Amino acid sequence: MTTHQTAPTRFAEVDGTAYAYRRFGAAGGTPLLMLQHFRGNLDNWDPALTDALAADREIILVDYPGVSSSTGQPAHTVAETARQIIAFTDALGLTQVDLLGFSLGGFVAQDIALVRPHLVRRLILAGTGPKGAPGMHGWRQDIADHARADEPGGEDLLYIFFAHTETSQAKGVEFLGRFLQRDQDRDAPSSLAARDAQYDAVLEWGVPDHAALQRLTGIRSPTLILQGDDDLMIPTKASHLMAGLIPDARIRIYPDAAHAFLFQYPGEVAKDIAAFLA
Amino acid sequence: MTTHQTAPTRFAEVDGTAYAYRRFGAAGGTPLLMLQHFRGNLDNWDPALTDALAADREIILVDYPGVSSSTGQPAHTVAETARQIIAFTDALGLTQVDLLGFSLGGFVAQDIALVRPHLVRRLILAGTGPKGAPGMHGWRQDIADHARADEPGGEDLLYIFFAHTETSQAKGVEFLGRFLQRDQDRDAPSSLAARDAQYDAVLEWGVPDHAALQRLTGIRSPTLILQGDDDLMIPTKASHLMAGLIPDARIRIYPDAAHAFLFQYPGEVAKDIAAFLA
Numbered sequence: 001m002t003t004h005q006t007a008p009t010r011f012a013e014v015d016g017t018a019y020a021y022r023r024f025g026a027a028g029g030t031p032l033l034m035l036q037h038f039r040g041n042l043d044n045w046d047p048a049l050t051d052a053l054a055a056d057r058e059i060i061l062v063d064y065p066g067v068s069s070s071t072g073q074p075a076h077t078v079a080e081t082a083r084q085i086i087a088f089t090d091a092l093g094l095t096q097v098d099l100l101g102f103s104l105g106g107f108v109a110q111d112i113a114l115v116r117p118h119l120v121r122r123l124i125l126a127g128t129g130p131k132g133a134p135g136m137h138g139w140r141q142d143i144a145d146h147a148r149a150d151e152p153g154g155e156d157l158l159y160i161f162f163a164h165t166e167t168s169q170a171k172g173v174e175f176l177g178r179f180l181q182r183d184q185d186r187d188a189p190s191s192l193a194a195r196d197a198q199y200d201a202v203l204e205w206g207v208p209d210h211a212a213l214q215r216l217t218g219i220r221s222p223t224l225i226l227q228g229d230d231d232l233m234i235p236t237k238a239s240h241l242m243a244g245l246i247p248d249a250r251i252r253i254y255p256d257a258a259h260a261f262l263f264q265y266p267g268e269v270a271k272d273i274a275a276f277l278a
Numbered sequence: 279m280t281t282h283q284t285a286p287t288r289f290a291e292v293d294g295t296a297y298a299y300r301r302f303g304a305a306g307g308t309p310l311l312m313l314q315h316f317r318g319n320l321d322n323w324d325p326a327l328t329d330a331l332a333a334d335r336e337i338i339l340v341d342y343p344g345v346s347s348s349t350g351q352p353a354h355t356v357a358e359t360a361r362q363i364i365a366f367t368d369a370l371g372l373t374q375v376d377l378l379g380f381s382l383g384g385f386v387a388q389d390i391a392l393v394r395p396h397l398v399r400r401l402i403l404a405g406t407g408p409k410g411a412p413g414m415h416g417w418r419q420d421i422a423d424h425a426r427a428d429e430p431g432g433e434d435l436l437y438i439f440f441a442h443t444e445t446s447q448a449k450g451v452e453f454l455g456r457f458l459q460r461d462q463d464r465d466a467p468s469s470l471a472a473r474d475a476q477y478d479a480v481l482e483w484g485v486p487d488h489a490a491l492q493r494l495t496g497i498r499s500p501t502l503i504l505q506g507d508d509d510l511m512i513p514t515k516a517s518h519l520m521a522g523l524i525p526d527a528r529i530r531i532y533p534d535a536a537h538a539f540l541f542q543y544p545g546e547v548a549k550d551i552a553a554f555l556a
Contacts, residue, residue, distance in 0.1 A: 134523065134525070213491070217488075237521060240521035245412065
């Protein structure tokens, strides 16, 4: 069986755009499509998480158009990104998926669940927040500086992704080791143009808009909301807000953790997700 | 020192209305004013909770006008009840309180925190929810039947207040023993007129109104939100919603518990409240 480290990068063609993706794990049931964070590519997932999830289901990782190995133009809004990913699922002939969105990927996942509800069997929203919510209009300056650095390194990831405690930072260093392990057929880094387009999308999504919160009441898929107890990038309270308005939602908050709680506790998160999807 | 069981019932006069109240505990700091649930009176608090809280602060319990030993007319809206309680604090010469509202009392506490923010040093919202939130427009039929019974008894309280598990029901039976213990100067039962006025207020508060949720963003007091993990009367998700929109909020959910989690875990809840108020 192929794994996170051995799954080949494949391409799906939609109207002249080639979507880079990897597909691996136990085939047969509903596949789990995972939507990535700001600037992230196929390699930025934690293999400890994806391989644990792949034990009982098929996993699909994908680069948004214009990001890393995908061709095409990066979208400047979440709504356009959602349409791009819907086109990708159509190209693969997927009629139903479980959908996990992390951070920016969680914005996109919410839009997909609203625009094409029958596509999304179950929804997992990790380290993310709703359109228009308080505290979502861009990041605090120190986080923005590290996240938007021209050449971000391990230290930037540790600062953005993990709690500023010794224990969380140590878990972060372990994650850095894991996600750099793959040495064959690594994905291309994402460009500065992709960065800027994606930050436009983040800011547009976060423009304060109380009325837009009501969109959450239209999400029909059973939803699992996961977050660290002190996310410095997307306030943890945005997860409570989603749990308050999405009709069929449950929430789990992980202790001593920030944005990348799912790379800090990959085994526990995989277990919680597997229980929810079972 | 007087306790929950020995504190005399006193009266404060405002414009011809006599507010029945009890005041006990360690004087000196900011007093904790506690606002009661639907049909509840001075005796309906759990002495294990109030006495634990009274160890380091003064506690004030009060009957709303027209309820139990208070004279006057019961209010048909939360907004009017809030004005009544503000008048009561004025009559006692209180310029700042910590405010705990349980259920209907939590609706009133939110309104007070919005209408007179400088009165409320810290706010505790227990088993409650915001004006206009989804799932707040009255209670499900079985809960309404038990809560609105003409002569509610212990079994009704157990059904409404505690989770329908053996463990939670056993804790409920312990609570029934505690709150019936006081045998001197017990409060009068509340009337059917008070019941009907208060249920009007509950329904008016719960009329679906997405725009009204934005009121939560105007609460300036640091806020502690407490709830059972499966409240059958006021959906637990309403607590997550408050945690998502009140600017300075933290939330704690107690396991295997329903509406009256604070009478199920009185010691633990008192400890969490004391830590928050410290």
